Amino acid sequence: MDSTFRKLKLVLALVGIITWIIGTCNAKFTPADNYLVNCGSTVDATVGQRVFVADNSQSIVLTTPQSQSIAARTTLNSVSGFDNAELFQTARIFTAPSSYSFKMRSSGRHFVRLYFFPFLYQSYDLASSKFKVSTEDVVLIDNFPQPSNSISVVMEYSLNITRDRLILTFVPEGNSTSFVNAIEVVSVPDDLITDSAQLLGVGQYLGLAAQPLQTFHRINVGGPKVTAENDTLARTWFADQSFFRNPTVAQAVTYQERLNYKDGSATQDDAPDSVYNTARRLVGQRNASSTPNMTWEFNVDGRSSYLIRFHFCDIVSKAAFQLYFDVYVYNFSAAKDLDLSASEFGTLAAPFYMDIVLPSSDPSGNLTVSIGPSSLPNATPDGILNGLEIMKMNFSSGSVYVVKPPSAAKQQLPIILGSVLGGIGAVIIVVVLCVVFRRKKKMKKPQTPLTSRPSSSWTPLSLNALSFLSTGTRTTSRTTYTSGTNSDTSYRIPFVVLQEATNHFDEQMVIGVGGFGKVYKAVLQDSTKVAVKRGNQKSHQGIREFRTEIELLSGLRHRHLVSLIGYCDERNEMILVYEYMEKGTLKGHLYGGDQPPLSWKKRLEICIGAARGLHYLHTGFAKSIIHRDVKSANILLDENLMAKVSDFGLSKTGPEFDQTHVSTAVKGSFGYLDPEYYRRQKLTDKSDVYSFGVVLLEVICARPVIDPTLPRDMINLAEWAIKWQKRGELDQIIDKRIAGTIRPESLRKYGETVEKCLAEYGVERPTMGDVLWNLEFVLQLQEAGPDMSNIDSMNQISELPSNAQRISSLEISTADESRTAMDYSQMSTSNAFSQLINTEGR
Ligand SMILES: *[C@@H]1O[C@H](CO)[C@@H](O)[C@H](O)[C@H]1NC(C)=O
Ligand SMILES: *[C@@H]1O[C@H](CO)[C@@H](O)[C@H](O)[C@H]1NC(C)=O
Ligand SMILES: *[C@@H]1O[C@H](CO)[C@@H](O)[C@H](O)[C@H]1NC(C)=O
Ligand SMILES: *[C@@H]1O[C@H](CO)[C@@H](O)[C@H](O)[C@H]1NC(C)=O
Ligand SMILES: *[C@@H]1O[C@H](CO)[C@@H](O)[C@H](O)[C@H]1NC(C)=O
Numbered sequence: 093m094d095s096t097f098r099k100l101k102l103v104l105a106l107v108g109i110i111t112w113i114i115g116t117c118n119a120k121f122t123p124a125d126n127y128l129v130n131c132g133s134t135v136d137a138t139v140g141q142r143v144f145v146a147d148n149s150q151s152i153v154l155t156t157p158q159s160q161s162i163a164a165r166t167t168l169n170s171v172s173g174f175d176n177a178e179l180f181q182t183a184r185i186f187t188a189p190s191s192y193s194f195k196m197r198s199s200g201r202h203f204v205r206l207y208f209f210p211f212l213y214q215s216y217d218l219a220s221s222k223f224k225v226s227t228e229d230v231v232l233i234d235n236f237p238q239p240s241n242s243i244s245v246v247m248e249y250s251l252n253i254t255r256d257r258l259i260l261t262f263v264p265e266g267n268s269t270s271f272v273n274a275i276e277v278v279s280v281p282d283d284l285i286t287d288s289a290q291l292l293g294v295g296q297y298l299g300l301a302a303q304p305l306q307t308f309h310r311i312n313v314g315g316p317k318v319t320a321e322n323d324t325l326a327r328t329w330f331a332d333q334s335f336f337r338n339p340t341v342a343q344a345v346t347y348q349e350r351l352n353y354k355d356g357s358a359t360q361d362d363a364p365d366s367v368y369n370t371a372r373r374l375v376g377q378r379n380a381s382s383t384p385n386m387t388w389e390f391n392v393d394g395r396s397s398y399l400i401r402f403h404f405c406d407i408v409s410k411a412a413f414q415l416y417f418d419v420y421v422y423n424f425s426a427a428k429d430l431d432l433s434a435s436e437f438g439t440l441a442a443p444f445y446m447d448i449v450l451p452s453s454d455p456s457g458n459l460t461v462s463i464g465p466s467s468l469p470n471a472t473p474d475g476i477l478n479g480l481e482i483m484k485m486n487f488s489s490g491s492v493y494v495v496k497p498p499s500a501a502k503q504q505l506p507i508i509l510g511s512v513l514g515g516i517g518a519v520i521i522v523v524v525l526c527v528v529f530r531r532k533k534k535m536k537k538p539q540t541p542l543t544s545r546p547s548s549s550w551t552p553l554s555l556n557a558l559s560f561l562s563t564g565t566r567t568t569s570r571t572t573y574t575s576g577t578n579s580d581t582s583y584r585i586p587f588v589v590l591q592e593a594t595n596h597f598d599e600q601m602v603i604g605v606g607g608f609g610k611v612y613k614a615v616l617q618d619s620t621k622v623a624v625k626r627g628n629q630k631s632h633q634g635i636r637e638f639r640t641e642i643e644l645l646s647g648l649r650h651r652h653l654v655s656l657i658g659y660c661d662e663r664n665e666m667i668l669v670y671e672y673m674e675k676g677t678l679k680g681h682l683y684g685g686d687q688p689p690l691s692w693k694k695r696l697e698i699c700i701g702a703a704r705g706l707h708y709l710h711t712g713f714a715k716s717i718i719h720r721d722v723k724s725a726n727i728l729l730d731e732n733l734m735a736k737v738s739d740f741g742l743s744k745t746g747p748e749f750d751q752t753h754v755s756t757a758v759k760g761s762f763g764y765l766d767p768e769y770y771r772r773q774k775l776t777d778k779s780d781v782y783s784f785g786v787v788l789l790e791v792i793c794a795r796p797v798i799d800p801t802l803p804r805d806m807i808n809l810a811e812w813a814i815k816w817q818k819r820g821e822l823d824q825i826i827d828k829r830i831a832g833t834i835r836p837e838s839l840r841k842y843g844e845t846v847e848k849c850l851a852e853y854g855v856e857r858p859t860m861g862d863v864l865w866n867l868e869f870v871l872q873l874q875e876a877g878p879d880m881s882n883i884d885s886m887n888q889i890s891e892l893p894s895n896a897q898r899i900s901s902l903e904i905s906t907a908d909e910s911r912t913a914m915d916y917s918q919m920s921t922s923n924a925f926s927q928l929i930n931t932e933g934r
């Protein structure tokens with residue numbers, strides 16, 4: 093009997109030791125990924141035990157050619173008065189979209205912390221910075237600055253990263269800048285966030301494992317602030333005073349003894365001892381109904397769902413099964429008659445946490461959490477709370493923006509690990525024991541968690557795919573460019589988002605069908621209307637046009653060009669998402685539909701808008717961009733009937749960057765094609781001018797450019813109308829519905845402009861800029877009547893020499909010459925109808 097007792101004691105002692113070792117093991121969680129970056133600095137910064145590595149020597153900064161990356165240091169001698177002051181002394185500033193790229197060693201949950209302190213540096217006032225921060229999957233900050241009263245902010249996100257690289261992209265808004273002072277990307281134990289949680293009200297919420305979270309509040313109830321150094325996962329726990337509403341009803345309690353961490357429950361990684369061994373306890377009255385609740389109130393974003401984690405540890409009871417209380421979120425019950433010792437198998441001082449998902453918060457933006465007495469008949473009025481975390485679940489549904497390394501797969505980026513691995517030898521024994529006594533809640537440990545020095549072969553990365561927009565002079569000889577197979581900088585939208593927005597590509601939402609595929613009207617979560625063009629996956633030819641459009645449009649922003657909002661290339665999809673153009677195509681308003689006729693003035697304004705868009709394409713960049721498919725179906729109208737040019741799938745910039753025969757075939761839409769382009773295979777921006785001239789005829793005549801039902805000489809609008817114009821009788825064939833409203837001077841000038849646009853040779857045609865001036869003059873003639881002084885000045889302007897240097901000529905390879913010549917120049921209009929129908933409405 094006695095020996096049995098002694099044996100039992102021994103076993104108990106052993107269990108104690110093992111428990112202690114396991115406890116130690118948990119405390120020594122070693123993150124597989126541990127990037128600590130001191131941005132914009134030349135020296136490392138040591139904060140407690142952690143070393144934030146200067147980013148100037150690292151290849152983790154990716155910029156586009158347009159972006160400057162500026163290392164800034166505040167002129168304040170010392171930024172003091174807040175935590176981690178060293179980190180806030182320097183910042184990296186970007187003037188255009190730029191990224192930090194981190195190679196991930198382990199897949200799973202990571203803390204991503206972003207430090208911001210907006211100081212003044214030279215001409216950059218960081219306080220006026222406006223920007224967006226996103227990963228490839230989620231928008232972290234949609235609109236910096238967030239409303240916040242503090243001067244410095246640390247934003248913390250908990251992301252399940254399954255990609256092999258985390259790319260954090262900073263996108264300045266307009267001509268603003270973006271900046272960041274420090275970045276942390278650190279692995280956390282996989283089981284920190286489990287997949288399910290109780291849904292407030294009733295039921296379980298599943299799917300937390302993949303859920304991105306943003307920490308909104310993290311408080312240590314009844315205790316002091318716990319800084320990152322005293323937390324195994326470098327979290328900061330704020331004191332709760334400023335959130336606590338009714339101090340008189342509660343007392344702060346502190347526990348001095350050892351906490352009883354239980355297997356399968358909270359660990360020291362869930363919250364440190366210093367959170368569990370302090371609490372607030374309800375001051376019990378004799379009578380439960382006269383004991384008030386204790387309540388905390390938090391300011392949150394009232395449109396989101398939240399994951400609320402309550403940390404409890406019964407550090408007040410003298411015996412088990414005596415403490416019962418109720419937990420509320422707002423006035424909804426989150427737990428009734430909660431008995432901590434029951435959750436902890438009759439053990440006192442055992443840390444425990446409870447997750448609640450709050451499906452929708454109060455729009456007022458105030459979230460309240462209360463602890464109140466249990467209404468059980470025998471229960472003493474009591475209650476306790478040790479810590480609380482409030483994590484936002486909804487992120488901006490806006491599109492993510494990615495600046496990627498040129499070839500993400502091949503480029504091996506060096507890994508930086510903070511120097512956390514001191515005294516490895518001493519730890520090894522514990523680690524071995526840990527492996528032996530691995531708990532059911534296992535921690536993912538890296539196999540070889542060794543630091544690697546930044547590789548010496550590092551070269552700064554830049555995005556060559558965009559360089560054609562910002563660099564390059566006219567190239568006369570053939571240059572082989574690599575085809576832009578990876579669209580390096582674009583707004584990428586997850587497929588599921590588009591699926592939802594289009595109601596699973598509901599046929600009812602189709603607003604257009606073309607050779608490329610179908611166009612759907614869609615509404616994003618933030619209720620932005622968009623047009624979703626879903627490429628036909630079978631069409632191989634589409635891939636090139638898809639890429640071209642992304643590359644071109646993502647670099648272009650203009651009032652009169654349809655903006656690309658994003659794209660999706662997941663699951664072999666080719667989806668382009670544009671701003672939604674409420675009023676459809678110009679073509680739809682001219683003929684064939686039931687639209688009321690547009691007034692002459694409105695038509696002119698639309699033509700002027702479109703001309704501005706094209707003029708910008710031709711001259712806005714070092715190298716002219718040729719649209720190649722100007723037609724009335726590609727001029728879209730917004731709700732105010734403002735014109736925007738769309739469909740850049742065929743666009744070319746200067747010399748070819750893809751030498752395959754497909755790309756060199758004459759493309760465009762029949763009826764609008766520049767005859768010089770298809771006869772001589774010479775593509776210049778004057779080809780767009782020709783096509784635009786045809787559009788001008790469509791606008792005034794309100795008929796299709798090719799109408800096979802008409803007598804032979806009338807089939808081709810351009811050929812037919814120009815004959816009338818040359819005879820000075822354009823007025824005979826114009827849209828009868830508006831003919832009486834057009835002033836003769838206005839019509840005369842318009843006819844002349846059209847005629848110039850349709851000149852046989854490109855050199856004889858005006859530039860898009862001249863066309864624009866002429867159309868503005870036409871509008872003026874219509875509005876104000878003739879005014880001689882005006883005519884002189886306008887003529888002068890239209891007489892300005894065309895900007896010949898800008899014309900980038902593009903020779904089509906001789907190999908294709910015979911083919912294209914056969915395809916097009918020999919073709920009579922009558923046998924080209926089937927071709928036309930196929931390309932129509934692309
Ligand atoms: C660009 O910056 C100037 C001042 O520097 C400001 O006046 C202008 O509005 C800004 N433009 C945009 C598009 O933000
Ligand atoms: C991360 O998400 C994936 C699914 O996307 C899931 O399989 C995995 O368990 C998650 N990891 C963690 C640590 O939650
Ligand atoms: C960490 O905790 C210890 C003891 O609880 C305390 O003395 C120390 O000041 C804390 N350090 C920080 C940085 O909070
Ligand atoms: C408990 O409180 C209620 C209302 O405040 C009161 O009516 C009742 O008498 C109280 N009971 C005792 C035992 O004090
Ligand atoms: C505590 O709060 C809940 C929810 O608001 C409420 O139903 C309950 O009556 C309150 N209890 C006390 C004693 O005030």
Ligand SMILES: *[C@@H]1O[C@H](CO)[C@@H](O)[C@H](O)[C@H]1NC(C)=O
Binds near residue numbers: 422423
């Ligand atoms: C409490 O809940 C009731 C409905 O049960 C609701 O009418 C009331 O507005 C809520 N009070 C607060 C403060 O949320």
Ligand SMILES: *[C@@H]1O[C@H](CO)[C@@H](O)[C@H](O)[C@H]1NC(C)=O
Binds near residue numbers: 391457458
């Ligand atoms: C929300 O909180 C603010 C201050 O935190 C307070 O002024 C306001 O009255 C609160 N609103 C509600 C509905 O409780």
Ligand SMILES: *[C@@H]1O[C@H](CO)[C@@H](O)[C@H](O)[C@H]1NC(C)=O
Binds near residue numbers: 395486617
């Ligand atoms: C927030 O997220 C939840 C769950 O993911 C979703 O049901 C809810 O509609 C979202 N709310 C908003 C405003 O997006």
